[in-house]
Amino acid sequence: MKIRNGFVSNSSSSSFLIYGISDYTIPEDGDNVYELADKAGLEAHRPEGSDWYIGKCLTKCKDDQTMGDFKKEIRELVNKTFGEHPDKEFGFHEECWY
Numbered sequence: 001m002k003i004r005n006g007f008v009s010n011s012s013s014s015s016f017l018i019y020g021i022s023d024y025t026i027p028e029d030g031d032n033v034y035e036l037a038d039k040a041g042l043e044a045h046r047p048e049g050s051d052w053y054i055g056k057c058l059t060k061c062k063d064d065q066t067m068g069d070f071k072k073e074i075r076e077l078v079n080k081t082f083g084e085h086p087d088k089e090f091g092f093h094e095e096c097w098y
Contacts, residue, residue, distance in 0.1 A: 015096035016045055019074055020055015021085075022093050040081040042074070045095065053093050054078055 020042070037044035037054055045053040055078065061070045075090055 015094070016043070016053070016057065017092065017094045018043055018045070018053060018055035018057050019071055019090065019092055020053060021078055021088050021090050022053045023051040023088065036081055040077045042077055042081065047095055050095070053095065054082065055090075055093065 033044050033046075033052065033054075042054055042056055056070075056074050058070075061067070065073075071090065078090075
């Protein structure tokens with residue numbers, strides 16, 4: 001048996017990849033944002049010290065759904081749930097942190 005006498009690190013990280021919008025102007029009440037997003041079938045993420053990310057993970061795209069239809073569905077859900085912000089662009093957002 002080998003015994004390690006030095007520093008042992010077991011790093012863990014969290015990450016996500018969504019299609020949606022970031023830096024969205026929404027209420028500061030986080031619980032309400034998560035609840036609203038969940039009811040609409042969306043995901044809301046706000047890493048500590050970061051902006052809001054609202055959208056849907058690519059794994060939620062249905063097998064018979066085109067990427068264009070998937071993106072359109074998310075834009076409509078976000079705008080219906082949180083209001084329209086024409087100055088913000090939808091796109092792919094990825095975050096990873098330790």
